[in-house]
Amino acid sequence: MNKIKFLALLIFVISLFSCVEKMDYRNMDKDIKYGTSLVVPVGYSTLSASELFENIKDSNFIADKTNNIIYYHFSDSYSFPVKEFLSVDLSITSKNSYPFKNQLGSVVLPTAVNSSNVSTVNSQLKAIRNGEFDFAFDDYESGNLVRRVDYVNIKSTTLKVSTNTTGITGLSATGAKIRVTFKFPQIAALANKTFTVDIDANSKQQEWALNDVEIDFLSNHRPKSKVNIDVDYSLICPSGSTITLAANADVESTVEFVNTVVYVAKGWLNHSTPISQDYVFEQRIPQPVSNSKLLNNDKLYFYNPVLTFTLRNNIGVPMVLNVNDIVCSNDAGQTIRANFNGSTSTTEKINRSANIGTEGVTNIECNRTYGGTNQFFTIKKPNKFAYNFSVLVDHSVAQSDFTNNIQHFIVRPAYMKLDVDLKLPFHFDQGSEFVSLDTIADVRLDSLLRNVNIDIDKLNINLDFKNHTPMYGTAKVHFIDNQNTEVYSLDNVEIKCPDVDANGFAQKEAETSLIIALNQDNINKVRKTDKIVIEYAVKGKTANSQINIRATDWIKVVVSLFGKASYNTNLDTLLKK
DSSP states (O other), rough: OOHHHHHHHHHHHHHHHTOSSSOOOGGOOOOOEEEEEEEEEEEEEETTTGGGGOOOSSTEEEEETTEEEEEEEEEEEEEEEOOOOOTTTTSSSOOEEEEEEOTTOOSSEEEEEEEHHHHHHHHHHHEEEEEEEOOOEEEETEEEEEEEEEEEEEEEEEEEEEEEEEEOOOOOSSSBEEOOOOOOOTTGTTTTTEEEEEESSEEEEEEEEEEEEEEEEEGGGSSSSSEEEEEEEEEEEEETTTEEEEEEEEEEEEEEEEEEEEEEEEEEEEEOOOOOEEEEEEEEEHHHHHOOOHOOOOOOBSSSSEEEEEEEEEBOOOOEHHHHHEEEEEETTOOEBBBBTTOOOOEEEEOOOSTOOOOOEEEEEBTTTTGGGGGGGGGSOOEEEEEEEEEEEEHHHHHHHHHHOOOEEEESOOOEEEEEEOOOOOOOOOEEEEEEEEOOOOOOOHHHHHHHTEEEEEEEEEEEEEEEESEEEEEEEEEEEETEEEEEEEEEEEEEOOOOOOOOOBBOOOEEEEEEEOHHHHHHHTHHHOOEEEEEEEESSSTTEEEEEOOOEEEEEEEEEOOOOOEEEEHHHHHHO
16 A cells, blocks of 8 residues: 555544544554455466477477478488499490401411411401491390490490410410401590500400490491491511411400490380389487377377478489388387378389489379378377388380380489488377476465565456467366475366367467366465466367367467455554655
8 A cells, every 4th residue: 555545544534533632643553454356467378389389399390480380390311222233234245256267268277377478378368347346235134125225435444355376386475476456446435546466375365444435336236236346367477486377276356345334324224123122211200209298199190291202313214113111110019001092002103314414303292192191190109110112114104215216324323312201290180189288487476465465365266268279178277386396276177169170270269268266275375376387188179170280379378366355554554654
């Protein structure tokens, strides 16, 4: 009470005794008690939609107000172990042999060649002109062509020539020799090069390292991958040396390219074997998510989890992804499999790279309708996904490409990367329930009431809720003292639910007002309150209602006390004020 009120009181008291000549203030009862109505605002709480899930403290929890959605989100990246079907199949090409005896022409054997007749014998030999070297890159399955190579860019390879002689004597490192030269006039990088082997023993081997070799196979050779090769034999016989050629004289020259690393290949591919064999990718649900109270609730069913697979590749071949299995599991061994129209597997087309240097990107989405993803979180504490995939050539498209002369290509290293993205929108299926907590801190009722010398005779707790979430539920209100001990609680406080549309979205907020009368014993308990904890038990409006929580949803509660109280003071005290 302030001094103005005291002055009014004094005037009132004096008026009562206006006929009294003398008033003895010293003999008056100086203790004064006033009755009054008391309203004490305790505090309020406004929970945004994201704060309904306050126990989630993780970067995987997203409240996207731009798109008005709340969701869990996490992703992982993997690389398919793409079968090196080009660098392996093309690393060792076929061996081509060029026998010497096929070129002896009119030479009469046996004969001895020395310095006096070597030019005559050489003139009788006929070099192979317009011969062919077959890389044998073409491939067949059950007699049917499944690979044709029109062009290769070889990053590195080794030209290897091996020779073995039959029926020839007199060869030596310092004397008589047989010289073999090889030319590849069709290969631009090798057209001006000659590869020479001087045979000075019964067998000989020689190698040349080659880099950056491009070969464009002639269209009239296809599907064979052939190039022209010239092979020339000549005799070297210094004075004093003799080479003797027996009737069966021969030199077997074998040419091959080994350790071939193909950087680019163009042509056509239609293998039946997988580009990547069955492969299992394992994705762990992050612990802050899998261990959250939200996911550990037995009655929380995500309405539409969305699994998105993004495949990126640099392969210019038509392909399909075989989704062999998608399994969600927990530590107890419980599993749920994806369901694609009654099957646990499905096949998806993969977008190939359109041109060398570009990337083909494919997005495959599995959801409630395609994959039955809503079933994954019906098991308790799910914490792991396993994806079993394989990649194959799309045979129908490949056959069409062959007919229409559409060229395939591979660039090494060939890759296929997989991004797996899991989004769990906070849209819950019918029957879902969860619990959320909120705290009104720094209430400190007792210290507030002590400071103004108020004795409480009668007290009510007023609770005013405004709910703009698609939830119906009950709340427990816990009054906690400064020792963190519950001194009083209200159970089963019903909170009204707004109108909810067919998709589970809340419309205009619903209001709930409650008044709880306290007896004197509970008044004394409530006075000790230091903070108030509100525990919301959330479920759908009806048994068949979805709960679709938007980022802009909220729930608010205002807590206040109303009652009758006495204000006690003393005239001496007032006079001193």
